[in-house]
Amino acid sequence: MKIRICLGTCCHLMGGADLYNFLEEQLEKSNRDFELETPSCLDYCNQADYEAPIVEIDEEIHDDVTIEKLKNILNQE
Amino acid sequence: MGDFFVEVDHAQLSKHNKQVPGDVFLSKKADKENRIVSVLADGLGSGIKANVLATLTTTISVNLTCNSVDIKDTAETIMKTLPECKERKISYSTFTIIDIDLRANQVEIMEFDNPGFMLFRDQKRKSLEKSKIDMNNPIGTSQTLYYSQFNIELGDRLIVFSDGVSQAGIGNKNYSLGWPEEEIASTVKERMSRLKDASARELSNFLVEEAHKIDGKEAKDDITSACFYFRSPRRTLLITGPPVDKSDDYKIKRKVEQFGGKKIICGGTTSKIYARLADKEINVNLESINKDIPPDSEIEGLDLVTEGILTMSRAIELLEAGGPDKIDVDDPGYKLYNMLKDSDYIKFVVGTKINEVHQNPNIPEDLGLRKNVVKKMAELLRDKYLKKVEIEYI
Ligand code: FES
Numbered sequence A: 001m002k003i004r005i006c007l008g009t010c011c012h013l014m015g016g017a018d019l020y021n022f023l024e025e026q027l028e029k030s031n032r033d034f035e036l037e038t039p040s041c042l043d044y045c046n047q048a049d050y051e052a053p054i055v056e057i058d059e060e061i062h063d064d065v066t067i068e069k070l071k072n073i074l075n076q077e
Numbered sequence B: 001m002g003d004f005f006v007e008v009d010h011a012q013l014s015k016h017n018k019q020v021p022g023d024v025f026l027s028k029k030a031d032k033e034n035r036i037v038s039v040l041a042d043g044l045g046s047g048i049k050a051n052v053l054a055t056l057t058t059t060i061s062v063n064l065t066c067n068s069v070d071i072k073d074t075a076e077t078i079m080k081t082l083p084e085c086k087e088r089k090i091s092y093s094t095f096t097i098i099d100i101d102l103r104a105n106q107v108e109i110m111e112f113d114n115p116g117f118m119l120f121r122d123q124k125r126k127s128l129e130k131s132k133i134d135m136n137n138p139i140g141t142s143q144t145l146y147y148s149q150f151n152i153e154l155g156d157r158l159i160v161f162s163d164g165v166s167q168a169g170i171g172n173k174n175y176s177l178g179w180p181e182e183e184i185a186s187t188v189k190e191r192m193s194r195l196k197d198a199s200a201r202e203l204s205n206f207l208v209e210e211a212h213k214i215d216g217k218e219a220k221d222d223i224t225s226a227c228f229y230f231r232s233p234r235r236t237l238l239i240t241g242p243p244v245d246k247s248d249d250y251k252i253k254r255k256v257e258q259f260g261g262k263k264i265i266c267g268g269t270t271s272k273i274y275a276r277l278a279d280k281e282i283n284v285n286l287e288s289i290n291k292d293i294p295p296d297s298e299i300e301g302l303d304l305v306t307e308g309i310l311t312m313s314r315a316i317e318l319l320e321a322g323g324p325d326k327i328d329v330d331d332p333g334y335k336l337y338n339m340l341k342d343s344d345y346i347k348f349v350v351g352t353k354i355n356e357v358h359q360n361p362n363i364p365e366d367l368g369l370r371k372n373v374v375k376k377m378a379e380l381l382r383d384k385y386l387k388k389v390e391i392e393y394i
Helices: A009-013 A016-029 A067-076 B048-066 B071-081 B181-194 B200-214 B250-258 B268-278 B309-321 B332-341 B370-383
Strands: A002-005 A035-037 A055-057 A060-062 B005-013 B023-030 B035-043 B093-101 B106-112 B118-121 B124-126 B131-136 B142-151 B157-161 B223-231 B235-240 B262-266 B304-306 B345-350 B388-393
Touching: A002 A016, A009 A016, A009 B309, A016 A035, A016 A067, B005 B023, B005 B035, B005 B200, B023 B048, B023 B223, B035 B048, B035 B223, B048 B071, B048 B093, B071 B093, B071 B106, B071 B131, B071 B142, B093 B157, B118 B181, B124 B181, B157 B181, B157 B200, B181 B200, B200 B223, B235 B250, B235 B268, B235 B332, B250 B262, B250 B268, B250 B345, B262 B268, B262 B332, B304 B332, B309 B332, B309 B370, B345 B370, B370 B388
Parallel strands: A002 A035, B235 B262, B235 B345, B262 B304, B345 B388
Antiparallel strands: A002 A055, A055 A060, B005 B223, B023 B035, B035 B093, B093 B106, B106 B142, B118 B124, B118 B157, B131 B142, B157 B223
C-alpha cells in the first residue's frame, strides 16, 4: 500500500504531521507493508470540494482526514 | 556591491579588576558602505579616564575621516587637540586610524605609538614600507607617526592590537620583554592555516585569548585586538512563490543557474516547478518531520529547500529574537535563519501568484500574504542585521 500524506502549508497546518506520526507508529507496530511519502502541496487544498489535510492512498484522494478516519480506511483495506 | 566584503570585528578584555577599558575600538561605514573607517585608541593609564580619552580620540578621528578629511590631516588634528601628560611629555592617547576605500581598492593607515598593524596575505605576513611623519604636539614636542598604504587583495586580513597584546606576559620568565612580534605573527598564521576561513571575530577573539593566557589569565593591561577580513561577499538567493504567469516558470530555473552563491527555495510549489524544469528529484528530509513546521527537502543544486510561509515566519521569529532558546539543527526555520544570518547580500525573488491555498478560511489571513512576509524578513535583515538586501518580483 502506498500512502502519501500531504505536508504542504495547508495540510500541515490542519494536522498533517499528526497523521504522519500516527502512521509511522502503525508502521512500526504492524507487519503490513506500506510505503509512506510526504509530498508538499498536492494541489487539492485550493479546490472548493476538498478540505485539508489531504491523504492519498493507492492513488485515491481522501480529504479532511483525521486519525479516526485514517484508522477506518486502513481497516477497510 | 563591489568585489570585496570587509568583515570587521574586535575583541577586548579589560585590565584585571578594572571595569572600564582604556582601549577603544570604533568603526563606521560611510559613502554608501564603500568606505570603512576604524580607529583603535589606547588612552594613557587605565580605567575611566583612559577610556574617556580613547573615546574622544576614536570618535573625532572616525568622524573626521568619514567626512573625507585626509587621514594625515585627521591625525594632525588629533595630535593638536589631545591634551598631553605634563610630567611625561607624551600624548594622552595612542592611535591607529584605518581608512578603507572599497572603490579605490585601497587601505590607508596612520599609526601613532600603537603596536604596528599586521597584514596577512596568502597565509603569509606581508610587510609594508611605512613612511615616517613628524608632527608637533601643542607644547612643541615632536612625535613620530607612521603612514602606510596598500591595495586590497581578496583574502587579505589586517590585524591591529593594543599594547596589552604585545606586552602580554611582560616580566614573566619566558616573556621578559612581552610577546614578541614574530611570535604573535606566527601564532596568528598558524591559526589561519588551521581555520582557513576564520572570521574576523574568531581571529580577534583568538588573539585576545592567547594574550590573556600569556598574562597568566590576569590581564596586566587592557587587551584589544581588531581584525579586518577582505573576502568575497557571501551571497544568497532566496526564491519564494510561483510567478504570476505560468509561462514565466522558466525564470526560476534561470535565476538559480545564474546566481553565484547559496541558493534557497522556500515554497512547495516553487520547488516543484524548479525540480520539474531542472529534472531533479525532491527528497524530503525525514529528520525534520514532526516539527511545528513542514519538513525541508533536498534538491540537487540547491542549498536549502523548505515550505514557504510557515518556515519563513519561523525564521523571522528567530531573527527578531536574535536566535533560538534551544538550538534544533533539524528545524527548517533554524536552517533558514542561519543561512540568512551568515550572508552579506540576500537577493529575494518573489513570485506573486496569488496562492489560492491560503484563501482557505482556516488559515490566518496575514500568513497568506507572501509579499508581507518577505517584506518583513527583508526589513529585519537590512535594519537589524545590516545586510544588503534586494527584492525582485516575478
Ligand atoms: S497543502 Fe496539501 S494539498 Fe495543498
